[in-house]
Amino acid sequence: MADTLELLTRRATLTPATADPEGRTVEVVWSTGAPVRRRDMAGQYIERLSLAPEAVDLSRLEGASVLDAHRQTAVRDVLGSVRSAAVDGKRGTALIQFSARPEVEPVWQDVLAGILRHVSVGYSVEDWAETTENGARVLTAIRWTPHEISLVPTPADPGAHIRMETEMTDTTTTPAPPEASTTETRAEANAEIRSIARIAGLDQSWIDGQIDGGADPDAARRAAFEALAKRSAPSIRTEQVRVEMGESQDEPALRARQMGEALYARINPRHELSEPARRYAYSTPVDMAKELLTLRSESTMALSPASLVTRALHTTSDFPIILGDTVGRVLRDAYQAAPSGIRRLGRQTTARDFRAVNKIMLGEAPLLEKLNEHGEIKAGTMAEAREAYKVETWARKIGITRQVLVNDDLGAFADLARRMGQAAAETEARILVTLLETGSGNGPTLSDGKTLFHADHGNKAGTGAAISDTTLSAARLALRTQKGIEDRTIRVTPRNLLVPPALETTAEKWLASIAPATAADVNPFSGSLSLVVEPRLSSATRWYVTADPGEIDGLEFAYLSGAEGPQVESRSGWDVDGVEIRVILDFGAGFIDHRGWFMNAGA
Template sequence: MNLLQMLARQKAIVDAAKAEGNRALSVEEKREFDELQSKIDALRAQGDPNEPTPAPVDNSERALAAERQRALEITSLCRDFGLNAEEYIKDGHSIDQVRQFILEKQIKDRAPQPSGIQMGKDERDKFRDAAADGLALRVGMNVEKPNDGAGELRNLSLRELAKESLIIEGVNNAYRLSDDELLRQHLTPTSLFTNIIDQTARNVFQQAYTDAATTYQHWTRRGTLTDFRPTKTYQVGTAGELLLVSENGELKHDDPNGVEGPTRQLLTYGRQFSMSRQAFINDDVSFIETIPALYAQSARLGINRLVYQTLAKNPAIWDGKTLFHADHKNVMATGGAPSVDTLSQARQLLRKQTAAGGDVKLNIPARFMLVPTSLETKAGQLIGSTVDPSQANPNIPNPFYNQFTIVSDAELDDASVNGELEWYVTSDILRSPIQVDFLNGKDMPTIVMKQAPAGQLGFLWDIYMDYGVTVVDYQTVVKNNGK
């Protein structure tokens, strides 16, 4: 490897770290970078006239040296104060910022505490928390430790709760205001009552999202992206075999293989819903109980549906071929329901997959069986039986007894024409064929209360979420067409 090639390799190492959220170099990457740097320094010291003068490589050397120095200084400083330096290094804080954090912490920790004086919540905060718990109890939510007063406030209608809130805020004639005056003049997004409504709606929303009946999260890989730009990924290839070296022999240089993989990208999905003037006047608390929950479930079920459609629709992927293709060696030759024979084929196909650019067998393990609901019972009987269910002789053991996790989802039944017959075998989550990415790792939708537009009385909420579903590997999944 000449000087230009070594510099190019250093640049590739640094660029890969930048592309993955500007992370720090791994131990292996640092070791390779330093070894290359030693060789570069040796060549430059020799002044080899045959080596061309390289162009600057995006300040890679200088950037890495600065990063090492930053990490060293932060580690030393945190050690002196008994702090964990990893968080500051990972988040990209400068040494000056870390010094400021430590100073503020020291001031806070050493500040004198007033004897016998407790700083508590003001009346507004107490009322808001109690009213939110009371409203949550009224709509049927489970509140483990309700705030004082929640039991009494749960009996108030929405209008009565709004007027009590206005009195706390200093509107003394609140009980003389008409419903329209309440909505038009006083119940703004920053008012106490709307905060109570919003907090309850958020709690209902978050609980419903968590409880949504989805299955994609059990077998797909979860990732994170920091923006909406397309992000290219690369599949790890193979390195050359280690060759026999004779006494005083020379090691032969080798460059590892690698191929370009999928492009991941985030998209934004959202909706808006409102609580009308009529719902407020009619004291329709069922709105708060049901509508946010419906949209929360819809948000997560949308991810679930997209994942299974991506799998079952057999889309074209980054190499121009469909996900399940003869060239990808991931379609079982014998179609049929799950059985010892068909699972044996699936397991063999996964194990015989080869690394990109080589013939080395990957020996990928089979972990999950993905089936439509039409095959859920048969799959359960097969995996739960100690003997082969298809054999008349009960003494033949079942080699797949309790060897698979069965994931059944109704989306597979209708995802394609033969959905009720098709099923899949995949590897573990870290080698899942599908990855679900979220913006900065946030997998919960954002719900925001807004001011209703002019001429509209009521309350508005925006719901939106940023995620992307991508096929990231075709070698870790096998399909049976069912016939």
């Protein structure tokens, strides 16, 4: 197993008299080799650092980071960098430069003012020499590597001093061991012991034990490591931990969604309740109001059903959420079930915003040409056309009264929501029909300046006539022979016959499947066209043949992206004594191309 590299630290003093305010540099003495008492498995010993040039590997220190109290968990812990470093046999010195980041500026100003004066070096030892002096074990680092320099609150190397001159002179003598030093006061030591405990997560009893025992910061640091080792697994490693957090089932907002689902299940028995919502299967709106008030620490003592509903409406936003969720579910059911014939003949898409949706139609791809004897391939071009429409907002507001909630009148509640869903579907269908019938039945004006149905477009019967073999054949032929943008025949397959209710029976006859006795009795349109009845068409005689919207551009409708279909919002009533429900529909439609639609005015 590989040896674990232990990173040790020593403290020394900063040299503010050598500071260069413009270059943001200052010289420091980061070690004097002073003896420091430490402890290992064999007991106490005195540690010395050899400052002989051959003993110290400065390759890691030059260019290393200047840290805040040896912290190295984030970039913000880096205060600067070491520009140069040296040892002369008696001390280690360095030139450090501080960062110009705004958060470092207060530290730099304290350095210039002489308030922050102490530094510490972080190092690792590769080789020790063990001796005995006066019965004490002494370990001297004879091969070691400094890794970083940190600003620290108090010094632990009493031989290090503030350099008051820019010239490096030897004015120090080998200091006594730390216990003989008077530079580190008891108050400073106690303050650092508290700092060690805070970083290590140790409690007040541990701090009291260290202070009462007269421990110095180094001894306290070792004791902290021992306490951490006992509290941790034998091998200490760092790893990324993934924490997955789920929803609390006691969250009022989550409870509100569950209540809304339960209320919907009472209206629609076919809905299978989720397990969390099952506990509210038989709860009334009054029961739900009371529970939500309790979750919000609101008193419900001696409150009548009407008062519970009133207070829930005005003191918490969760109660309107329940009703809005229920209305939304019922409304969407009714919206999806509402019949809309013309909607089947269009292509659905989305719009990113309310600006005009521009649709570009490309012409036919150029035909391939035979290569000449030189092998030259000619470039082809594609024509294009553009149509536009935009999404607009349609909205209505309804109210659910407090009386309905107190009476638990879910029939009226559901009926109102259902009608709003049908109204949203009706709004869409009327927009599409109005678009189709604009221009006196000839449709909207396209980018070429002509209406959708126009003789020049080849998609309008010259004379109106009833549905028959002849007129259906003419409509089908007109679509099959449509020309593209570049006046070349394109593929258009008739798929649908759109009629008003007055022509439904007639259309069914011409599309019916029969068993013919002779060839003359064969119905050529049986199975080739699908009947679409649109009751909102204003003309009782006009009918249409259309292509599959998936094959060719034609009618297109769009919803605002992320808001497909009607959207429901709710709040406590202001204009009504209850809850206001707002239904919003962001919807727009337009014709992109005329080639997939044929119109006959009928007779």
